[in-house]
Amino acid sequence: MQRYAKLLSTGCYLPEIKVTNDDLRVKFAHLPEFVDKMEASSGITCRWLAPREWAASDIALPAAQQALAKAGLRPEDVDLIILGTDSPDYITPATSVVLQHKLGAVNAGTFDIGCACASFPTAYATAAGWIATNPAIKTVLVVGVYMMSKLTADLEPTGFFYGDGAGAAVLVADDKPGFIGGAAQAGGAYHHHWGIYSGATFEPASVESVQAGRTTVKMLERYPPEINHAGWPRLTRKLAASCGFSLEEIDFIIFTQVRKASIELVMKDLGLPMEKTHTIMEDWGYTGSACIPMALHDAIEKQKIRSGDRVVLVGSGVGYNQAACAFFMP
Structure with a gap:
């Protein structure tokens, strides 16, 4: 019997500490009009932060719990946890094992996927592959979590963007087509543009690197907008062609939530109306x-998404990585 991955439920966690753009106007008072320009460019008006004593796994936990509760499953029912993040609890061990422990998913294997904001579509496609090829894997919990705010210097301008949060999905084995397929592309020449460049093997953390701020996230060179403006449509077309559907057959598509104007431009390129997408960055960062x-x-x-819809997810992460996947909504 052919096995397919079916989306059973989702979960989400948004922390409680609200940081508005007015708050940032005070913080960045030394940069006149900075916040106004960033708001106009991105569409972001506020973001939400977790308590500073929390780690990424603490943010992931309630999203995972909600997804399991909506699926009517217990943590013990999970066979595999795949967690995507580039703001992990530790360099090693994996954040997924910490989540497994906190969740009580005692029967689950785990691993992390670390391709920044392309991590969730990558993890979703990976989970579908495990389900399709391993009869023992019936239930996979896929989690994306972000806490880059805690790895950002206090007056780092890119801190305007970062909000904390987590999302989760439960995928289960089914005999009817659910997962359709995935696609990926990358541009490693941009790996030095934006990242955390001290604290691992390239440059182990030292007193000097900490004092210089190299253990926090930095944008060293600006990413050209066309990376997403051209890359997202190209990847979406690649996915559609490899999976045998047309762009017109996409019922709903979700992109990395960093800049609303980019999503509007890409939707126009693809010939899709804005009603076929959804944005959250305005209120959540x-x-x-x-x-x-x-x-x-x-x-x-x-x-906005209904049973039978063909859904596409398109993610873009620093480095850069881009990944997409498609599935039918059950």
């Missing part, structure tokens, strides 16, 4: 590795 599952959950909750 840029939640990186978590933004796609959070937007997916919110769109489902608002009944």
